[in-house]
Amino acid sequence: MDDKKKEVVENTEIVPVEITEELLKEKLYEVRGVKVMLDSDLAEIYGYETKNFNRQVKNNAKKFEGDEFMFRLTKTEFDDILRCKNFTSSWGGSRYTPYAFTEQGVYMLMTVLRGDLAIKQSRALVRTFKKMKDYIVSNEMLPSNRQMLQLSMQVTNTTQSIAEIKKSLNQVEDDIAIAMGELSDVVRKSELAEIFENFSEANACRGYLFYNGQIFDSDVAYAEIYSQASSSIYVVDNYISTKTLQLLAHAKDGVKIRVYSDNLMKGLTAIEYTDFRKQYTGLDIELYESGGVFHDRYIILDYGLDSEKIYLCGASSKDSGARITTILEDRDKDKYKDIIELLLSNNKLKL
Numbered sequence: 001m002d003d004k005k006k007e008v009v010e011n012t013e014i015v016p017v018e019i020t021e022e023l024l025k026e027k028l029y030e031v032r033g034v035k036v037m038l039d040s041d042l043a044e045i046y047g048y049e050t051k052n053f054n055r056q057v058k059n060n061a062k063k064f065e066g067d068e069f070m071f072r073l074t075k076t077e078f079d080d081i082l083r084c085k086n087f088t089s090s091w092g093g094s095r096y097t098p099y100a101f102t103e104q105g106v107y108m109l110m111t112v113l114r115g116d117l118a119i120k121q122s123r124a125l126v127r128t129f130k131k132m133k134d135y136i137v138s139n140e141m142l143p144s145n146r147q148m149l150q151l152s153m154q155v156t157n158t159t160q161s162i163a164e165i166k167k168s169l170n171q172v173e174d175d176i177a178i179a180m181g182e183l184s185d186v187v188r189k190s191e192l193a194e195i196f197e198n199f200s201e202a203n204a205c206r207g208y209l210f211y212n213g214q215i216f217d218s219d220v221a222y223a224e225i226y227s228q229a230s231s232s233i234y235v236v237d238n239y240i241s242t243k244t245l246q247l248l249a250h251a252k253d254g255v256k257i258r259v260y261s262d263n264l265m266k267g268l269t270a271i272e273y274t275d276f277r278k279q280y281t282g283l284d285i286e287l288y289e290s291g292g293v294f295h296d297r298y299i300i301l302d303y304g305l306d307s308e309k310i311y312l313c314g315a316s317s318k319d320s321g322a323r324i325t326t327i328l329e330d331r332d333k334d335k336y337k338d339i340i341e342l343l344l345s346n347n348k349l350k351l
Contacts, residue, residue, distance in 0.1 A: 017044055019124040021132055029081050029100075031073065036100035038073075038081070046113055046121050054099065060112045069105035073097040103129070209314075210326040218320040221327065223250040225299060230307060232256040234300040236343065238290055241267040241318035245276045248285060257285040260343050262292055263351065267318060270351040287349040291342070299327075303340055310336055 017023065027041040043053035057064060064070050073081070078097045101109065110122040209218045216224070226233060227250050237244065240261045245268075248257055273287070297313035310333050315325040330336075 019045060019121065019128050021128055024128055024132065031077050031081075031100055032067075032071075034102050036102055037106060039099040039101065042101060042106070042109065045125070046109075047117055050098075056112055057099070057109070063108050063112065064105060068102060069108055070099050070101045073100050209320075209324060218325075219247065222247040222317055222320055225301070225311060225327070226250045227252060228307075228309065229255050229301040231302045231305055232258070232300075234258050234260065234298075234303060234340070234343065235317070236260045236290055236294055236296075236298040236300070237313070237316050237318075238262045238264045238294060238297075239267055239316040239318055242272050242276065243318040243320060244268070244316070245273070245285070247317050247320060249280055249283065251283070253282060255284065257283065258288055259285070259349075260288050260290040260294075260346065261349060262290050263287075263349060268351060273351055287351070288343070289346045289349050291346055298336075300336070300340060308333060 027037055027045075028035050029038070030036075039054055039057075040050045043050040046053065048056070057070070075097060077100075106125065110118075110125075113122070209216055209221055226248060229251060233248065233251055233255055235244070235248070235258070237259070238261050240259060240263055244259065248259070251257055277283075277285070297316055299311040299313060301307070301309040301311075310330050311327050312330050313325070313327050315323065319325075
């Protein structure tokens with residue numbers, strides 16, 4: 001029996017479990033300040049033996065580089081988990097401790113595991129994650145803007161990873177398998193899109209936008225736009241908030257970011273801006289006045305370079321995820337030159 005057929009047979013030896021909120025509450029642990037799931041529990045969910053599950057991960061090791069996706073538990077961490085389960089630890093150092101997968105790592109698994117069963121379980125996982133998040137958002141006291149900024153910073157990396165995955169999907173044809181190998185049950189972009197619709201920040205009311213004619217999760221769309229810039233990002237928007245800053249954190253290192261705004265409704269405070277700058281010390285970002293002459297919102301990438309792009313935005317990025325809106329690239333860039341030059345002479349914004 002060849003390896004591919006053997007793997008399929010081994011994958012059916014364990015009956016996958018039904019994914020419920022109660023199950024995830026039992027399988028989620030907090031380690032190193034983040035929620036994680038163990039390799040053995042994920043293997044059970046996807047119908048694998050643990051060794052075969054980890055083999056799939058090892059075969060795609062580059063996708064899981066960095067502790068933000070997965071890490072191996074220490075003996076102490078594993079013993080703490082066993083105590084939470086009211087088990088007696090028999091770990092004696094003669095075998096390896098399990099791997100722990102963060103939420104980002106679980107999402108990355110969905111691009112690795114393949115077949116009808118994997119798709120079914122991945123969809124169920126995403127739906128259940130979202131139900132749990134929406135319950136928290138709907139039933140807990142709303143945090144202050146400053147607290148929301150801290151929460152937003154924690155999910156920035158997740159959104160960036162999703163944007164990168166979606167970008168890679170757009171570079172392949174619909175009939176190319178996403179997963180490694182060439183099994184008959186391949187995952188196509190159209191199938192995986194249903195999974196990605198549930199990703200990103202935990203909003204009780206999710207929003208989408210039309211970005212150059214395609215429907216995107218709002219946060220992921222902004223992340224993809226900002227990540228295109230190689231030199232500069234100019235944002236023209238009179239209504240800004242901590243969400244505006246959080247989305248700009250997706251810019252590449254070394255990109256100069258300038259936000260032109262009159263900060264109407266005082267959506268951003270000086271202390272929030274200071275907190276953000278402390279968190280992202282390597283981000284070159286400054287605030288300037290827009291001059292009270294703008295109604296529409298604009299994003300200008302790499303001004304003055306061959307890679308320059310200008311986007312017209314139907315709503316403020318601070319409202320990303322709240323309502324449906326549209327972002328369109330305007331290829332007639334010459335008409336904006338005088339306006340942009342005027343912006344560049346404006347004074348710094350005082351919060």
